[in-house]
Amino acid sequence: MSFKLKALLKSPWVFHLSTGSCNNCDIEILDCLTPRFDIERFGMLLVGSIKHADVLLVTGSVNRNCIPRIKDVYEQMPRPCLVVAIGECSLSRGMFIHSYNCPLPLDKVIPVDVYIPGCPPRPEAIIAGIVKLIGKVKKSITKK
Amino acid sequence: MIYIYYLLVLGFLATAAIGLVASWIDRKVTARVQYRVGPPILQPLIDIVKLLGKETLIPAGSSKITFLAAPVLGFASVVVVSTLLWLNNINFNQSFLGDLIVVLYLLTLPSISIIIGGFASRNPLASIGASREMKLILAYELPFILAVLVPVIQSGFSIKLGEILNFQAQNGAIIGSLSGVLAFIVIAMCIQAKLALVPFDMAEAETELIGGPLVEYSGSGLAMYKLTKNMLLFVLPFFCMILLMGGFVFSGIHIFYGILKYIGLVALITVIRNTNPRVRIDQAVRFFWGPMTIIAIVAVILALNGL
Numbered sequence: 300m301s302f303k304l305k306a307l308l309k310s311p312w313v314f315h316l317s318t319g320s321c322n323n324c325d326i327e328i329l330d331c332l333t334p335r336f337d338i339e340r341f342g343m344l345l346v347g348s349i350k351h352a353d354v355l356l357v358t359g360s361v362n363r364n365c366i367p368r369i370k371d372v373y374e375q376m377p378r379p380c381l382v383v384a385i386g387e388c389s390l391s392r393g394m395f396i397h398s399y400n401c402p403l404p405l406d407k408v409i410p411v412d413v414y415i416p417g418c419p420p421r422p423e424a425i426i427a428g429i430v431k432l433i434g435k436v437k438k439s440i441t442k443k
Numbered sequence: 444m445i446y447i448y449y450l451l452v453l454g455f456l457a458t459a460a461i462g463l464v465a466s467w468i469d470r471k472v473t474a475r476v477q478y479r480v481g482p483p484i485l486q487p488l489i490d491i492v493k494l495l496g497k498e499t500l501i502p503a504g505s506s507k508i509t510f511l512a513a514p515v516l517g518f519a520s521v522v523v524v525s526t527l528l529w530l531n532n533i534n535f536n537q538s539f540l541g542d543l544i545v546v547l548y549l550l551t552l553p554s555i556s557i558i559i560g561g562f563a564s565r566n567p568l569a570s571i572g573a574s575r576e577m578k579l580i581l582a583y584e585l586p587f588i589l590a591v592l593v594p595v596i597q598s599g600f601s602i603k604l605g606e607i608l609n610f611q612a613q614n615g616a617i618i619g620s621l622s623g624v625l626a627f628i629v630i631a632m633c634i635q636a637k638l639a640l641v642p643f644d645m646a647e648a649e650t651e652l653i654g655g656p657l658v659e660y661s662g663s664g665l666a667m668y669k670l671t672k673n674m675l676l677f678v679l680p681f682f683c684m685i686l687l688m689g690g691f692v693f694s695g696i697h698i699f700y701g702i703l704k705y706i707g708l709v710a711l712i713t714v715i716r717n718t719n720p721r722v723r724i725d726q727a728v729r730f731f732w733g734p735m736t737i738i739a740i741v742a743v744i745l746a747l748n749g750l
Contacts, residue, residue: 337479
C-alpha cells in the first residue's frame, strides 16, 4: 500500500473540475503549468480524462445541478485518489453563501483532503497547498 | 534457450529501459523548448509504476475480455518486433527468410490494439478516436511500405533484415544514395504518425477527444499502453536505423556512432513534434496519399535504376 502511495506522490496526475466557477481559479491553475512555476518538475500533469487522474481539483461553488455530477466524477476516479478544493467558493461558498442555488459546501458532498483558500488563490498558494497534501499523505504512510 | 534470453533481456528489458529514457528525453526537450525545467529522469518509470498500482475500472456495458486483452496484444507485438530487430542486428544470419514482412505486420498491431480497445470501451469519444486511428493507418501504410521497398531493392531484392544489414556493412549505408534520402524522409513522417505524435496525433487529441481511444482506460491497462508507446519510441527509430543507416554495430567507435544515430532520430521526432500544430484527419490522409506517396514512388523508381 505504501509503495503505491509513494509512486503516486511522485507523479500525481491532476484532473480539473470546474463546478460553475468564475474562471479565475481555473486560470490560476493553468498558471502553475507555465514556465514560471512549471509543476511538471514534480511529475504533475494535467490530464483530460478522470479515469487517468490521481488528484481531483474542484473549483467553484457547488450548485444544485452540479452535486450529482460531482459525485459521479468522484466515483469514476480510480483509487487511491485525493481531492483538493481550490478557491473560496468551493471551500465555503464565498459570496454565494446566501444563494438559494448553493445548499452545501464541497466537503459536505465528497471528502476533501486539502483546502486552498483565496479568491482566486495565487499559484504559489496552490503549490504550497499541494506540498501540504503530499506531507499529509507521507505522515499517514509512516503512521501505518 | 538463447531465443528466450533474447526475448526477455533484449526484447523486453533493454527495449523498455531505452524506451523510457527516450521518452524522458522527449519530455525534457519539449520542456526546454517551452523554456521550462522539465521532469526528472526517472519520471516515465514512476508513472508506469504508479499506474500499475491504481485500480482498473471497466466501464459498464463494455466487452470485458476485449477491453482487457487489447493492451496485451499491442504490448506483445512490440516485444516480438524488438526481439527480431535485436536478433538481426547482433548476428546477420540468425533470422529466417521474410522477417521484414513479419516486422511490417507486427508494427501495425499496436495501432490495431488501440483501435480494438477504443471500440471495446463503449465511449463515444473513444469510438471517434479509434475511427481516426483506423483512417490514419490506411493513410500511412501505403507510403511506408513503398519506402521500405527501397532498401529491399538496393540490397538485391532480399526480404531478410540480416541481408539488408549485410549489404550495408559491405557497401555503405543506404541513406547515402539519393533514393535512400527520399525513403528516409517518408519513413520519418510515417514514424511520427505511427507514434501518434503531434502533427498526426488527432486520434489521441488531448484537448479535443480527452485522450481518444484511451479515455476509459485506467490502472494497469493504461500502464501497458504507455509502456507500449515508450517502447515504440525505441523500436521504430531502430527499425529505420536497420533499414537505412546500417543498424547498430557493436565494435569500437561504431557504438558511439550508433548512439548518435539513435539520439539524432529521437531529437528529430521531438523537434517535428514541438514545431507543428495538429492537422485534421483529412489533411493527414491527403498528405500521406499525395506528396509522401509520390516521393516514395520516385524513390522506388530511382532505386530500380540503381541510384
